[in-house]
Amino acid sequence: MSTRLSEARLAALPAGVGRPGYDRAAVTPGIVHLGLGAFHRAHQALMTEAVLEAGARDWGITAASLRSPETRDALAPQDGLYTVAIRQDETERLQVVGALRDLLVAPEDPAALLTAMESPSVRIVSLTVTEKGYCHDPATGALDEAHPDIRHDLANPAAPRSAPGFMVEALRRRRAAGIAPFTVLCCDNLPANGHTVRRIVTRLAALRDADLGHWVAGEVAFPSTMVDRIVPATTPEDRARIAAALGLEDAWPVICEAFCQWVVEDHFPTGRPDWAMAGATFAADVAPFELMKLRMLNGAHSALAYLGGLRGHTTVAEAAADPVVARYLEGLWAEIAPSVPAPPGVALEEYAAALLARFRNRALRHLLAQIAMDGSQKLPQRLLGPVRAALEAGRPIPHLALAIAGWMRHVAVAPDLRDPMASALRAAAGPGLSDPPRLVDGLLGVSAVFGDDLPRRPAFRTALLDAVHRLRGRDGNAALG
Numbered sequence: 331m332s333t334r335l336s337e338a339r340l341a342a343l344p345a346g347v348g349r350p351g352y353d354r355a356a357v358t359p360g361i362v363h364l365g366l367g368a369f370h371r372a373h374q375a376l377m378t379e380a381v382l383e384a385g386a387r388d389w390g391i392t393a394a395s396l397r398s399p400e401t402r403d404a405l406a407p408q409d410g411l412y413t414v415a416i417r418q419d420e421t422e423r424l425q426v427v428g429a430l431r432d433l434l435v436a437p438e439d440p441a442a443l444l445t446a447m448e449s450p451s452v453r454i455v456s457l458t459v460t461e462k463g464y465c466h467d468p469a470t471g472a473l474d475e476a477h478p479d480i481r482h483d484l485a486n487p488a489a490p491r492s493a494p495g496f497m498v499e500a501l502r503r504r505r506a507a508g509i510a511p512f513t514v515l516c517c518d519n520l521p522a523n524g525h526t527v528r529r530i531v532t533r534l535a536a537l538r539d540a541d542l543g544h545w546v547a548g549e550v551a552f553p554s555t556m557v558d559r560i561v562p563a564t565t566p567e568d569r570a571r572i573a574a575a576l577g578l579e580d581a582w583p584v585i586c587e588a589f590c591q592w593v594v595e596d597h598f599p600t601g602r603p604d605w606a607m608a609g610a611t612f613a614a615d616v617a618p619f620e621l622m623k624l625r626m627l628n629g630a631h632s633a634l635a636y637l638g639g640l641r642g643h644t645t646v647a648e649a650a651a652d653p654v655v656a657r658y659l660e661g662l663w664a665e666i667a668p669s670v671p672a673p674p675g676v677a678l679e680e681y682a683a684a685l686l687a688r689f690r691n692r693a694l695r696h697l698l699a700q701i702a703m704d705g706s707q708k709l710p711q712r713l714l715g716p717v718r719a720a721l722e723a724g725r726p727i728p729h730l731a732l733a734i735a736g737w738m739r740h741v742a743v744a745p746d747l748r749d750p751m752a753s754a755l756r757a758a759a760g761p762g763l764s765d766p767p768r769l770v771d772g773l774l775g776v777s778a779v780f781g782d783d784l785p786r787r788p789a790f791r792t793a794l795l796d797a798v799h800r801l802r803g804r805d806g807n808a809a810l811g
């Protein structure tokens with residue numbers, strides 16, 4: 331086995347590989363990040379790296395995993411260093427990133443994470459904990475007060491498990507100690523993510539103590555953000571290729587596309603890094619960017635995840651290169667676009683064309699199965715928002731209905747359904763494709779996904795039934811053609 335990437339080995343890296351040029355030891359933590367996944371490392375951490383590179387010393391990141399120790403175990407022996415591989419078709423650029431100063435694993439030591447979040451030098455707590463990490467009802471956006479982690483955190487506030495539980499306890503301690511609250515920066519694909527997380531955290535705080543709830547509502551900033559970069563899971567081949575290029579072993583590099591967008595509402599009462607120098611855009615209103623991205627990009631991703639397999643594809647790039655699938659996407663985007671007010675300076679047709687080109691990036695092995703995960707948490711903001719708008723306007727929705735029927739089929743047939751609501755969804759799906767009305771009505775009745783309004787829309791039910799019938803025909807493949 332070759333030598334491991336580490337601070338001491340940085341000078342030995344080949345000339346073309348980017349690396350920290352600043353004194354890492356002089357950097358202090360200004361951000362605690364919850365959710366140590368690949369997305370954070372290829373997006374916010376990389377942008378923060380540019381700020382550190384430009385001379386800032388007070389915006390280092392303490393990154394915590396709320397679940398498994400895997401990433402910490404991989405990165406700790408490398409002094410927190412890891413490689414970002416930016417890939418477009420046949421080209422690849424490598425950069426070793428030093429922005430992660432400390433690595434924590436919450437379940438091992440919740441008190442250590444709370445102590446880090448309490449520190450006056452920490453002014454931002456950012457999050458990438460995925461949709462399900464907020465313990466909310468996906469259809470309404472409200473805190474799920476019956477969620478086992480929320481019940482646990484109410485009973486054991488000093489040793490929380492959930493992201494909202496950590497934020498509320500840390501904010502309570504800061505308030506008690508007279509320390510200004512941190513800004514909560516949600517970087518997950520939730521609708522109106524700042525507002526949604528504000529509602530969740532405020533509600534949990536109020537359940538602990540009404541006064542604390544008022545204080546959180548009045549004093550804590552929750553700017554909204556739109557985050558965008560495609561970051562597929564790292565494969566063993568990626569690890570081997572990157573080790574060969576570095577001449578050193580990196581146990582957990584991250585892979586991403588060249589495209590990177592971050593639109594952030596500029597509301598940080600205790601300061602923020604100058605992420606604009608790394609390409610972030612600060613805007614007064616993020617909502618139109620967020621809607622566009624969630625519906626056009628993520629909506630199309632979810633449609634591909636549930637339909638691409640019918641044509642034998644396993645990755646986004648394979649599916650998007652298939653002319654039959656590309657035609658379907660065109661139809662889907664035409665149904666979604668009227669529900670998206672174009673942000674200033676953006677033409678939706680060009681945005682859609684650019685998405686197709688990004689999806690076709692041959693260097694990314696983005697598994698459809700990875701995107702298919704957690705559909706119950708993703709469908710409302712990605713596909714059901716556009717469905718509501720189209721039904722309201724009386725527009726037909728054959729492409730949207732096919733995507734949702736694809737999800738219904740997935741729920742019924744997936745050998746290993748990866749979704750926090752898996753057992754409820756399976757029960758609601760009944761005997762599955764053999765009884766389309768039972769499948770459609772059963773799943774439409776899951777109000778955490780479809781709300782109370784959509785089951786009462788006969789046009790929606792009819793479109794779904796029609797789509798499920800199309801998916802049953804022969805091998806389902808014909809439905810897309």
Ligand code: CS2
Pocket residue numbers: 519557558559560561627628631632700701708
């Ligand atoms: C994807 C996203 O896994 C998924 O659900 O749709 O992770 C997507 O790749 C990112 O949001 C792109 O910015």
